[in-house]
Amino acid sequence: MHATTTDLTANAATIDRTTDYRRVRPADPPDGGGPRTGSSDGDRAAATAYPDTTIAVVVPAYNEAGRVGEVLDSIPPFVDRIYAVDDASTDDTWAEIRARVPSGPGPHGDDVDGRIMPIRHEANQGAGGALRTGYLTALDEGIDVTVTMDADGQMDPELMSALVDPVADGRADYAKGNRLADPEDRRGMPPFRRFGNWLLTYLTKIASGYWGVMDPQNGYTAISGDALAAVDVESLPDGHDYPNDLLVRLQVADKSVADVAMPAVYDDEESTIDYAEFVPETSLTLLRGFCWRLGRALVPGNADPRTAVRGALVGITVVTWVVLSRRDDAEGPSEE
Numbered sequence: 001m002h003a004t005t006t007d008l009t010a011n012a013a014t015i016d017r018t019t020d021y022r023r024v025r026p027a028d029p030p031d032g033g034g035p036r037t038g039s040s041d042g043d044r045a046a047a048t049a050y051p052d053t054t055i056a057v058v059v060p061a062y063n064e065a066g067r068v069g070e071v072l073d074s075i076p077p078f079v080d081r082i083y084a085v086d087d088a089s090t091d092d093t094w095a096e097i098r099a100r101v102p103s104g105p106g107p108h109g110d111d112v113d114g115r116i117m118p119i120r121h122e123a124n125q126g127a128g129g130a131l132r133t134g135y136l137t138a139l140d141e142g143i144d145v146t147v148t149m150d151a152d153g154q155m156d157p158e159l160m161s162a163l164v165d166p167v168a169d170g171r172a173d174y175a176k177g178n179r180l181a182d183p184e185d186r187r188g189m190p191p192f193r194r195f196g197n198w199l200l201t202y203l204t205k206i207a208s209g210y211w212g213v214m215d216p217q218n219g220y221t222a223i224s225g226d227a228l229a230a231v232d233v234e235s236l237p238d239g240h241d242y243p244n245d246l247l248v249r250l251q252v253a254d255k256s257v258a259d260v261a262m263p264a265v266y267d268d269e270e271s272t273i274d275y276a277e278f279v280p281e282t283s284l285t286l287l288r289g290f291c292w293r294l295g296r297a298l299v300p301g302n303a304d305p306r307t308a309v310r311g312a313l314v315g316i317t318v319v320t321w322v323v324l325s326r327r328d329d330a331e332g333p334s335e336e
Helices: 008-012 041-047 068-074 093-098 126-141 157-168 191-208 225-230 242-252 275-297 305-331
Strands: 013-015 055-061 081-086 116-121 145-148 174-178 221-224 257-261
Touching (some): 068 081, 068 093, 081 093, 081 126, 093 116, 116 126, 126 145, 126 225, 157 221, 191 242, 242 275
Parallel strands (some): 055 145, 174 257
Antiparallel strands (some): 145 221
8 A cells, every 4th residue: 555645754755844945946046145156047037937837856766876966956947846756775865865955944055956855765665656756745735747857867857848848838738758759869779678668669559548659668757737636646556667557547537648759868877677577567557557448448438449459459469478478587598
């Protein structure tokens, strides 16, 4: 059972609410201090880009010391709140987050950011669990648009407004990155990941019913407060299959989704995905999601005969994939 927003502190996470939280824009001087260095007309314009919309960014982090700090520093000034979620890291991730948070009242220097709310899990909950904590906190604070941004530095902060725009102006309920839209962008993705992403794209299209959506594993997203409230955030899965599950939930909730083209960026970081678990886990998540959506679609008045045909196709594909994956795992490496 997942923690709710009312018992996050007790059961799921330590939320540092003693910090002097406030919106700090690059153009604004800290309390009692002089003007911020590096202020510009561009910074001032960016900070007021969404004057009637509150925007938050969830940054889930697990063992991202050396990267998470730079990611937090790079978040644009138009963002009102940053939920930095340390998923029980074993390195200096938490210290790096806390170093960027003002402590106590009074003037603060340029190395701190009053927008950051540091959240620390007492036990590791997985990629989906860290995201869930941020989403629940955003719901608790009544945020209009919530962005998700990984702590590994692979997501360009300059592209954030491209994700926020369609959600903030009501053209979409959910916007996500798409690294497969442009052939040039696809070249930045390792071949193995590219193949897997294409396969998951196909399966997720069938399971979710969003036939125009690609790159479902892209974690750079923006979602409206209304859509977030409609998808039962508390029951999102803990693992890396959460984006696939979320798309199915959005379809059932009759929400619109937009793809935003962006390049693939991979550095020297190590993936935390265990593919022996990820493949069957995600396959079963998609199958369950499709069956759930199929049941909803076959309710009188909402029946769509094409859904049954697609159901048979996705069922056969997913079951075959799971069986072959488990057989390979059971056989292990061949001996000569």
